[in-house]
Every structure is written in C-alpha cells, then in structure tokens.
Amino acid sequence: MSNDKKYELLYWPGIPGRGEFVRLTFEATRTPYLDVSNQVEGGIHQILALKDEKATWDADGNPPALAPPALRVHGEGKKGGALVISQTPAILAFLGEKLDLAGSDAAERAWIQALALTALDLNNEAHDTHHPVSTLAYYEDQKTESLRKATDFRETRIPKFLGYFERVLKGNKEGQGKYLVGDKLSYADLALWQVVHGLKFAFPKEMKAREEAGEVPTIFKTFSPSVPEHGQLKEYLSSDRRKPYSKGIFRHYPELDRQ
Amino acid sequence: MSNDKKYELLYWPGIPGRGEFVRLTFEATRTPYLDVSNQVEGGIHQILALKDEKATWDADGNPPALAPPALRVHGEGKKGGALVISQTPAILAFLGEKLDLAGSDAAERAWIQALALTALDLNNEAHDTHHPVSTLAYYEDQKTESLRKATDFRETRIPKFLGYFERVLKGNKEGQGKYLVGDKLSYADLALWQVVHGLKFAFPKEMKAREEAGEVPTIFKTFSPSVPEHGQLKEYLSSDRRKPYSKGIFRHYPELDRQ
Numbered sequence: 001m002s003n004d005k006k007y008e009l010l011y012w013p014g015i016p017g018r019g020e021f022v023r024l025t026f027e028a029t030r031t032p033y034l035d036v037s038n039q040v041e042g043g044i045h046q047i048l049a050l051k052d053e054k055a056t057w058d059a060d061g062n063p064p065a066l067a068p069p070a071l072r073v074h075g076e077g078k079k080g081g082a083l084v085i086s087q088t089p090a091i092l093a094f095l096g097e098k099l100d101l102a103g104s105d106a107a108e109r110a111w112i113q114a115l116a117l118t119a120l121d122l123n124n125e126a127h128d129t130h131h132p133v134s135t136l137a138y139y140e141d142q143k144t145e146s147l148r149k150a151t152d153f154r155e156t157r158i159p160k161f162l163g164y165f166e167r168v169l170k171g172n173k174e175g176q177g178k179y180l181v182g183d184k185l186s187y188a189d190l191a192l193w194q195v196v197h198g199l200k201f202a203f204p205k206e207m208k209a210r211e212e213a214g215e216v217p218t219i220f221k222t223f224s225p226s227v228p229e230h231g232q233l234k235e236y237l238s239s240d241r242r243k244p245y246s247k248g249i250f251r252h253y254p255e256l257d258r259q
Numbered sequence: 260m261s262n263d264k265k266y267e268l269l270y271w272p273g274i275p276g277r278g279e280f281v282r283l284t285f286e287a288t289r290t291p292y293l294d295v296s297n298q299v300e301g302g303i304h305q306i307l308a309l310k311d312e313k314a315t316w317d318a319d320g321n322p323p324a325l326a327p328p329a330l331r332v333h334g335e336g337k338k339g340g341a342l343v344i345s346q347t348p349a350i351l352a353f354l355g356e357k358l359d360l361a362g363s364d365a366a367e368r369a370w371i372q373a374l375a376l377t378a379l380d381l382n383n384e385a386h387d388t389h390h391p392v393s394t395l396a397y398y399e400d401q402k403t404e405s406l407r408k409a410t411d412f413r414e415t416r417i418p419k420f421l422g423y424f425e426r427v428l429k430g431n432k433e434g435q436g437k438y439l440v441g442d443k444l445s446y447a448d449l450a451l452w453q454v455v456h457g458l459k460f461a462f463p464k465e466m467k468a469r470e471e472a473g474e475v476p477t478i479f480k481t482f483s484p485s486v487p488e489h490g491q492l493k494e495y496l497s498s499d500r501r502k503p504y505s506k507g508i509f510r511h512y513p514e515l516d517r518q
Contacts, residue, residue, distance in 0.1 A: 053422065056430035063370050063430070063440070066377050066423045076366070083366050087373035089348060094369050107335070107342050110353050111322050114346035118325050124383075132391050133404060134411040145392060145404050152393040163312065164325045171315035171322070181322070 005034045007095075008072040010047050010084075013037035015248035016198070018088045019069045021120070024190040025092065027236040029099045035241070036072075050086075058084065071095070089117050092187045101187040108181050115168065115180050115188035122161045123195050126202060127249040129153045129256055139253070150256035154206045158199065159215070165192055166216040169223055177222035185230050192219075193227040198250035206258040264293045266354075269306050269343075270328040272296035274507035275457070277347045278328045280379070283449040284351065286495040288358045294500070309345075317343065330354070348376050351446045360446040370440050374427065374447035381420045382454050385461060386508040388412045388515055398512070409515035413465045417458065418474070424451055425475040428482055436481035444489050451478075452486040457509035465517040 007026065011019030019035075026033040036043040047068050049055065055064040061078040065086030071094065077083035085091050093113055096102030102109045130139045132149040139146060169175065174183040181188065196219060200207045211220045228234045236242055245251070266285065270278030278294075285292040295302040306327050308314065314323040320337040324345035330353065336342035344350050352372055355361030361368045389398045391408040398405060428434065433442040440447065455478060459466045470479045487493050495501055504510070 053419075054426075056426045062366075063374065063427050064423065065373075066380075066420070078366055083369065085369045085373055087376040089376055090369055090372040093352065093372065105337075107321075107337055110342065110344045110349055113352065114324075114344055114349040115322065117346040117348055121325075128387075133408040134415075136411070136415055142407075145407070148401075148404070149392040152395070156393075156395055160312075161325070164323065167313075167315045168322050 005032045006074050007031065007033040008074075009033055009035050009069060010050055010072060011035070011037060011069040012047060012248075013044060014243055015246055016194075016243050016250075017069075017248045018123070020194055020243075021088055021116075021187075021191050022069055022071060022091055022095070023236075023241070024194060024233070025095045025099055025101055025187050027233050027241075028185060028190055028231040029101065030231050031099055038241075038243075050084075060084070089113070089120060092116055092191070096187045101185060101190070103181055103186055104184075108186075111181050112186045112188045115165075116186075116191045118161070118164070119188065119191035119195050122157070123191075123198070123249060125153055125157055126195070126199060129202075130251050130253060139251070143255075146253075146256060150253075154203060154258060158203075158206065158210070162196075162210075162216045162219060166218050169218045177218040178226040185227070189223075189227055193224060196224055198245065201245045202250040202252055203257045204252070209258055264291050265333050266290065266292040267331040267333075268292055268294050268328060269309050269331060270294070270296060271306060271507075272303060273502055274505055275453075275502050275509075276328075276507045277382070279453055279502075280347055280375075280446075280450050281328055281330060281350055281354070282495075282500070283453060283492070284354045284358055284360055284446050286492050286500075287444060287449055287490040288360065289490050290358055297500075297502075309343075319343070348372070348379060351375055351450070355446045360444060360449070362440055362445055363443075367440050367445075371445045371447045374424075374439050375445075375450045377420070377423070378447065378450035378454050381416070382450075382457070382508060384412055384416055385454070385458060388461075389510050389512060398510070402514075405512075405515060409462075413462060413517060417462075417465065417469070421455075421469075421475045421478060425477050428477045436477045437485040444486070448482075448486055452483060455483055457504065460504045461509040461511055462516045463511070468517060 009019055009022050011017060037047050050065050050070055051067055057063055060081035062084035069088060070084055070086040071091045073083040085094055103112050129150040130146050132145045133142045168180050169177050179185060179189055228237055268278055268281050270276060296306050309324050309329055310326055316322055319340035321343035328347060329343050329345040330350045332342040344353055362371050388409040389405050391404045392401045427439050428436050438444060438448055487496055
C-alpha cells in the first residue's frame with residue numbers, strides 16, 4: 001500500500017485500545033489516515049521502534065514516546081519533516097483543532113479537553129480492573145485483587161463518572177443530549193461514546209441493570225445512539241477496520257461483572 | 260483578602276496534591292494567583308461546590324468538574340464572565356500558552372503536552388500504590404494489595420518512567436539537561452520536577468539507592484537542582500505557600516519503600 005496520507009496512527013494491531021480514540025476522530029470526519037500496524041506489512045516494527053527503551057529523539061527532531069499510541073503528521077514537524085505526538089489526550093487535542101472537533105472558541109476548547117481527559121480517566125480505571133497491581137503480570141496472577149477492584153469500579157466509579165457526564169449532557173441545552181459542549185460533535189463526545197461502548201462489552205450485566213433501572217437516560221437513550229450518525233462512523237463500526245475487543249483495555253471476564 | 264487576581268486555583272487546602280502542578284506554573288513565572296481554599300476564609304466551600312454531585316453548568320456557562328483542581332480565569336469565559344477549567348492537564352495546557360511555558364511552536368506545544376501527561380501518569384501511579392483497589396477505602400484496608408502494587412511500582416514503573424525522561428533530557432542538546440524541550444522552561448519540566456520531588460518523599464530509600472547507583476544522572480544531578488532556579492520558585496519552596504506532603508498523593512509509608 002502506498003502511503004500518501006498526511007496522518008498515520010502508530011498503535012498495536014488487532015485491538016481497539018487507546019488507538020480507537022484516535023481512529024474515531026478520523027472516521028467521524030471522513031479524514032484519510034493510515035493505521036500503520038493494521039494496514040502496512042511489517043508495520044508492527046514501527047510501533048516496537050517507537051517504544052524501544054533505547055530510543056531517543058528521532059531524525060525529524062521528535063522526542064521518544066513512552067508507549068503507543070502516537071500520531072505521525074507528515075510535513076508539520078521541525079523543518080518540514082514529520083511531527084510525532086504521543087499520549088492520547090495530546091493527540092486528540094492536536095487533531096481536535098485540525099479536524100474541527102474542538103469547539104468554537106478557547107473556552108469550548110478547554111472544556112472539551114477536560115471532558116475528554118475525564119472520559120480517558122474512566123477508560124484507564126476500566127483497564128485497572130483487570131490489572132490492579134501490575135501491568136506486566138497476567139490477569140490470572142492478580143485475580144483476587146481484580147475482583148475487589150472491579151467491585152469498587154462497578155459500584156462507585158461507574159455511577160460517579162456516568163452521573164457526571166449525564167449532568168454535563170443535560171445541562172448543555174444547545175446539545176439536545178447529543179453533544180457534551182455546544183451544538184456540534186467534539187472529540188470529547190467520541191471519547192465518551194467509546195468508553196460507554198467498551199463498558200457495555202466488559203460489564204454487560206452491570207450496564208444493562210443500570211440502563212433498565214433508568215439511570216443516566218440521556219447517555220443511554222439519546223447520546224449513545226446519536227454519535228455513530230456522524231461522518232462515516234456507522235460504516236466504520238461494521239467494517240473490519242473496527243477491531244473486536246479482546247485482551248486490551250476492555251475485557252469481558254464474567255466473574256468481574258455484576259453477579 | 261480582596262480578590263483582584265485574574266487566576267484562581269480551586270483545590271483542596273493544606274496539601275500539594277494535583278494543585279501543586281498549577282501552583283508551580285504561577286510561581287515559576289511570578290504570576291499573581293489566588294489559592295482559594297488556602298487563602299480565602301471559607302474558601303473550601305467553593306471546592307465542595309465545584310465537585311458537588313448535583314452541580315451542573317454554572318451561571319457563567321461552564322460545565323461542572325468531576326473533581327478538583329480547577330482554574331478560574333476572570334474575564335475569559337463566555338460573554339466576558341469567568342472561565343472555569345478542570346483536569347490538571349487541561350489547566351496546564353491553557354496556562355502553558357498564557358504564561359509562555361508551552362514552547363516556541365506547535366510541535367513543541369504538542370511534545371510538552373505529551374511529556375507533562377506522562378509525568379502526570381507517573382503521579383497517578385504513585386497515588387495508586389497506596390490506593391490500588393479503592394479510592395474511597397482507607398489505605399489500612401487495602402494494605403496487602405498496596406504492598407504488591409508498590410513493589411511493582413518501585414521495581415518496574417519508576418525505572419521505566421525515569422529512564423524515559425532521562426533519554427528525553429539527554430537527547431535534547433539545546434536543553435543541556437535542564438529542559439525537556441528546547442532551551443527554556445516548560446510546564447512539562449515543572450510537572451516532572453514535582454513528581455521526582457514527591458517520589459523522593461514517598462520512597463526515600465528507593466530513590467536514594469537509584470541515585471547512588473548512578474541511575475538517571477541527568478535527572479538527579481542536573482535537572483532537579485536547576486528547575487527551582489526559575490522565577491520565584493526558590494522563595495516559594497521555603498515559604499508556607501508550599502504545603503508539606505501528608506495524606507495526599509505522595510505518602511511516606513516505610514513498609515511500601517525498598518526494604
């Protein structure tokens with residue numbers, strides 16, 4: 001495959017993971033991008049090089065990344081080379097401005113950034129339910145701690161975060177329950193949508209019970225169904241570019257769900 | 260105390276916590292600010308109102324915050340009111356641009372944001388060493404899990420993160436070991452400095468052993484001593500505006516340190 005695309009996503013192959021937040025900004029705005037590890041033969045080596053623990057500033061003058069995802073933007077680095085940005089919230093802030101997903105003024109830009117960070121915090125906490133004491137150890141080797149962490153997550157953290165986003169959605173009259181800020185799609189909407197989607201996969205009983213109890217109705221009944229109406233998201237979600245959940249952030253371990 | 264200051268920090272009183280990253284940007288640039296809960300009688304009620312679980316968009320048109328810190332900026336909200344921004348990385352990105360702590364172009368701005376986010380990730384992981392399974396429960400009620408989490412943190416996470424920042428510092432020739440990006444102070448430098456300082460308090464044996472073994476010498480010998488030379492930081496660090504560590508993010512539990 002030739003690479004004439006301005007934007008390249010550098011992330012692990014085969015899982016949604018943190019790369020998904022970046023993919024959704026492209027798909028929601030019909031922006032061409034190359035998903036390197038999924039679309040380029042041997043692309044995985046670029047991801048391994050990115051996180052190599054000996055890597056230092058690259059030939060284009062970019063600092064190394066601690067971990068994927070990273071975004072490569074051709075022509076926008078120092079001296080016209082490639083710019084490489086790591087850290088999901090930094091990538092989203094950058095793309096938000098480029099792709100008109102960051103609101104209409106400086107205030108909205110700051111709020112959207114804060115709301116996306118909050119959705120990403122929930123994403124991180126969902127990850128920690130199956131890796132509460134060590135990111136390197138297997139889930140099976142920290143299962144006792146996971147059971148306790150997941151219970152706390154389901155009972156106190158899910159309602160706290162979702163209740164918060166429900167208040168933001170309901171209080172933004174312009175958004176009609178479809179947008180967190182203003183009257184148009186932002187990358188914070190995409191981030192929240194993805195986390196809610198992932199939670200439904202990882203904790204189906206917990207999320208179904210809350211939905212059936214009438215909790216956070218704006219999120220479940222208005223927001224979640226409306227986000228995929230943007231750009232080519234619907235087509236994307238049923239394509240093979242959308243990867244299934246597996247051993248990534250959102251994992252379905254029945255024992256961690258509501259019993 | 261009269262309040263004629265443009266910037267107000269809304270955070271818990273008496274601890275450095277996540278508010279410290281914001282305070283350091285003001286002190287490093289000699290920017291006047293009001294530390295509401297520490298400097299205004301009854302100021303704590305403003306922090307409690309901020310995180311009230313019934314709060315919705317405020318009279319100035321700002322969305323609610325999930326948690327402190329937040330920054331209030333007079334005159335920059337919608338219709339000239341106060342702008343309120345939550346989430347530490349969003350506050351730092353905003354102030355970084357205002358206070359010339361965000362580099363000299365769009366590439367440096369993105370890198371600085373990513374590096375600050377990485378330092379804040381390390382800060383969050385340090386917090387989780389004493390609260391690995393529940394943020395609401397006491398440390399004493401999750402001590403078994405904490406011992407395991409802290410061991411993993413000390414043995415795998417501290418060297419991973421500090422090794423990464425060492426590579427960034429060494430590879431940035433312009434910075435001479437004093438700056439992560441370019442040849443001047445950024446909010447990423449301040450964030451990294453604060454996390455290293457906090458780690459020395461929480462895990463003194465671990466950090467001393469690594470320093471004496473000659474690990475990450477740029478961080479220990481060049482970077483950490485040079486950051487306080489900026490603005491009024493030296494004066495600040497010996498003033499009573501700098502709060503002591505106690506029951507916040509960085510806690511010294513001897514049993515969690517290297518034995």
